Amino acid sequence: xxxxxxxxxxxxxxxxxxxxxxxxxxxxxxxxxxxxxxxxxxxxxxxxxxxxxxxxxxxxxxxxxxxxxxxxxxxxxxxxxxxxxxxxxxxxxxxxxxxxxxxxxxxxxxxxxxxxxxxxxxxxxxxxxxxxxxxxxxxxxxxxxxxxxxxxxxxxxxxxxxxxxxxxxxxxxxxxxxxxxxxxxxxxxxxxxxxxxxxxxxxxxxxxxxxxxxxxxxxxxxxxxxxxxxxxxxxxxxxxxxxxxxxxxxxxxxxxxxxxxxxxxxxxxxxxxxxxxx
Numbered sequence: 001x002x003x004x005x006x007x008x009x010x011x012x013x014x015x016x017x018x019x020x021x022x023x024x025x026x027x028x029x030x031x032x033x034x035x036x037x038x039x040x041x042x043x044x045x046x047x048x049x050x051x052x053x054x055x056x057x058x059x060x061x062x063x064x065x066x067x068x069x070x071x072x073x074x075x076x077x078x079x080x081x082x083x084x085x086x087x088x089x090x091x092x093x094x095x096x097x098x099x100x101x102x103x104x105x106x107x108x109x110x111x112x113x114x115x116x117x118x119x120x121x122x123x124x125x126x127x128x129x130x131x132x133x134x135x136x137x138x139x140x141x142x143x144x145x146x147x148x149x150x151x152x153x154x155x156x157x158x159x160x161x162x163x164x165x166x167x168x169x170x171x172x173x174x175x176x177x178x179x180x181x182x183x184x185x186x187x188x189x190x191x192x193x194x195x196x197x198x199x200x201x202x203x204x205x206x207x208x209x210x211x212x213x214x215x216x217x218x219x220x221x222x223x224x225x226x227x228x229x230x231x232x233x234x235x236x237x238x239x240x241x242x243x244x245x246x247x248x249x250x251x252x253x254x255x256x257x258x259x260x261x262x263x264x265x266x267x268x269x270x271x272x273x274x275x276x277x278x
Contacts, residue, residue: 035092035113036084038134039063039255040075040121040275044159046268047072047090050066055102057095058087062260073261073273075119081276090114096122099274122164123157123261130192138197138255139276149199149216150250153277156189157261165191166264170232175216182241188220188222202250211252217272219244219260234264241265246272254278262264 013258044090045051053070057065063085064074070076077083096107105168109128111120117134135153154172159165172195186195219232248258255277262270 016239033089033115034086035089035115036086036117036134037113037120037131038075038077038084038118038275039070039094040119041070041096042073042121042123042157042259042273043125043272044123044162044261044263044268045072051098053096054099055095055097057097058085059093070096072257073271074276081278084117087113089113093212094120094122104188119257121155121157121192121259124163130131131150132194134162135197148157148202148252150202150252151255151278152185152200153195153197153255153257154185154189154252154262155194155257155259156191157259158191159261159263161263161266165240167191168232169223170260171220171228173218173220174200176201177213182218188226197255200250202252212249214247215250216245216247217240217258232264234270235266237269248272250275 029097039056041111043052051072053064054066055093056065056070056076064070068076077085091110092110092113093110094107095105098104098106107122107125109122111129111131113131117136119132119134119202121130121132123130132155134182152172152174154170156166156170158168158170160167160249169188169190171188173182174185175181176183178201183201185198185200188236202211202215221232222230234244236242248256257275257277259273259275260270261273262268264270
């Protein structure tokens, strides 16, 4: 018993000495003073495998490769909501490659990123990207039973034809479940602009549920004075021009980017692409 007692004492002393001499360090950097960004690929190209981005380099560092490529009309980081890349604020170089060998350089531009969250949109292989503030921190709503809102932010990256960004100011709208009237989502936006985060009324059909419902959307054309000129006319799959109309399922208290990109009067045809923030 004495031997066991002494062995236990020696082990305890050894562990104490080890704790006293070894310093546990976490090799991490605080992100409070860093630039956080999500990279969106909205160049109006056909959604084919050949047009996907198979490698992304930011300031010479690998951020995506063929194992997890950046697909057309998509963004990275992807896979779950709320993720951002981080870099030091200031001048940032973005390189994008295509091809199975990741060796076809299609994009090489510099951009200035600032401290905080932002969304970076590559819309033309020959132009610097557009940087838009993410709108964070998000407004929090306190409710007794359940929320009645989903949150939408609309982006205008519409092209008329190849290489020609639209000069139209667009007003995004949704159809109210209560009144069946059109309700504006933020203010009209020109090319490369976005609305603020806007609450969209969502009356779920079942009280005892997490909450979702189909929401119908329209787009109006607005002049510089704010006057509505009419519905946005877009080319359909038959080559005819029709009023824009679409619908998406909205989820209570979710936040989603509605990014309008593609071509209004040519192929690939324009559409709203969704990217969830929360």
